[in-house]
Amino acid sequence: MADSVVLDPVDLHLLRVLQNDARTTYRDLAAQVGVAPSTCLDRVARLRRSGVILGHRLQLDPAKLGRGLQALLSVQVRPHRRELVGPFVERIRALPESRTVFHLTGPDDYLVHVAVADMTDLQRLVLDEFTARREVARVETRLIFQQWDCGPLLPPPPPGGAPAGGSPSA
Amino acid sequence: MADSVVLDPVDLHLLRVLQNDARTTYRDLAAQVGVAPSTCLDRVARLRRSGVILGHRLQLDPAKLGRGLQALLSVQVRPHRRELVGPFVERIRALPESRTVFHLTGPDDYLVHVAVADMTDLQRLVLDEFTARREVARVETRLIFQQWDCGPLLPPPPPGGAPAGGSPSA
DNA sequence: TTTGAAATTTGTCTGGT
DNA sequence: ACCAGACAAATTTCAAA
Numbered sequence: 168m169a170d171s172v173v174l175d176p177v178d179l180h181l182l183r184v185l186q187n188d189a190r191t192t193y194r195d196l197a198a199q200v201g202v203a204p205s206t207c208l209d210r211v212a213r214l215r216r217s218g219v220i221l222g223h224r225l226q227l228d229p230a231k232l233g234r235g236l237q238a239l240l241s242v243q244v245r246p247h248r249r250e251l252v253g254p255f256v257e258r259i260r261a262l263p264e265s266r267t268v269f270h271l272t273g274p275d276d277y278l279v280h281v282a283v284a285d286m287t288d289l290q291r292l293v294l295d296e297f298t299a300r301r302e303v304a305r306v307e308t309r310l311i312f313q314q315w316d317c318g319p320l321l322p323p324p325p326p327g328g329a330p331a332g333g334s335p336s337a
Numbered sequence: 338m339a340d341s342v343v344l345d346p347v348d349l350h351l352l353r354v355l356q357n358d359a360r361t362t363y364r365d366l367a368a369q370v371g372v373a374p375s376t377c378l379d380r381v382a383r384l385r386r387s388g389v390i391l392g393h394r395l396q397l398d399p400a401k402l403g404r405g406l407q408a409l410l411s412v413q414v415r416p417h418r419r420e421l422v423g424p425f426v427e428r429i430r431a432l433p434e435s436r437t438v439f440h441l442t443g444p445d446d447y448l449v450h451v452a453v454a455d456m457t458d459l460q461r462l463v464l465d466e467f468t469a470r471r472e473v474a475r476v477e478t479r480l481i482f483q484q485w486d487c488g489p490l491l492p493p494p495p496p497g498g499a500p501a502g503g504s505p506s507a
Numbered sequence: 508t509t510t511g512a513a514a515t516t517t518g519t520c521t522g523g524t
Numbered sequence: 525a526c527c528a529g530a531c532a533a534a535t536t537t538c539a540a541a
Contacts, residue, residue, distance in 0.1 A: 192518085203528070205529095219401045222359075266486075
């Protein structure tokens with residue numbers, strides 16, 4: 168069920184346009200991709216059903232919301248057992264400051280991306296919500312100078328990519 | 338221009354609903370928030386103009402796109418001078434595997450979140466695109482077991498928050 | 508600034524190619 | 525699978541409060 172899905176060039180084109188602006192109308196979508204609007208509807212509905220499209224998210228500016236300081240917290244949880252890490256993750260996820268939580272390989276078990284108002288707020292967060300917890304063995308804080316969101320997420324080209332004059336299968 | 342913006346309770350309510358589903362219609366939005374649809378339109382347009390809302394993003398499932406393996410790469414760039422790091426960041430941002438690039442405080446200058454097809458692909462990426470570059474002094478790779486996106490990003494409550502029975506201003 | 512209703516644009520469905 | 529057209533529903537405008 169988590170396996171990958173076959174996407175033809177039309178699907179890819181749709182996804183590429185929608186990732187630039189997820190509210191493009193089906194009419195514009197159709198014009199850009201070169202199929203009829205009703206076909207777009209069909210395709211997009213299929214992509215949602217197959218789980219490729221998970222949903223639509225609003226992209227907000229943290230600074231404009233008074234959360235101008237962002238940081239990454241590396242957290243060691245000891246002992247690293249299910250009955251401890253389950254509640255830990257749930258608690259951290261519920262913090263209004265948390266943006267993303269990663270469970271990682273390596274010596275640092277978790278990486279938490281947080282957005283706070285200022286340094287005072289960050290200090291409070293680290294002391295009260297992380298190091299105060301018994302299962303948290305160590306927290307390392309790194310501030311984020313700048314962050315870039317990269318291009319759209321697209322499937323990798325097949326290993327034996329088709330060259331220009333390649334394999335006429337007729 | 339990056340300063341925070343005053344948001345009244347209606348704006349906050351709108352943002353909270355839209356972050357759960359950015360395609361909620363203005364009609365439903367109006368019903369949930371308790372104002373007229375045309376007011377919602379006005380408010381949302383204002384939020385876009387003021388830069389609080391940056392855009393609408395499609396949320397895709399990397400595994401369904403054949404990118405089932407994600408990792409975080411910590412990168413040291415030496416010497417850390419503008420004429421080296423500028424092109425470095427641009428090159429990394431342009432990689433189809435890159436999802437986010439962070440410039441950080443601390444010994445690791447950059448953290449790059451990547452999505453790849455498999456281990457072979459990850460090895461290729463690290464060797465060919467990172468360690469092969471002269472300015473890259475060191476790369477540390479950590480795999481992502483699991484990742485949680487956290488609740489909506491909302492402004493922090495004001496320091497002197499209004500208590501329950503507070504300040505009847507009439 | 509907000510509203511309610513009119514005008515316009517979109518989303519959705521049906522049936523045909 | 526795709527397309528075209530028709531209907532329903534949503535968005536957007538606008539005059540008035």
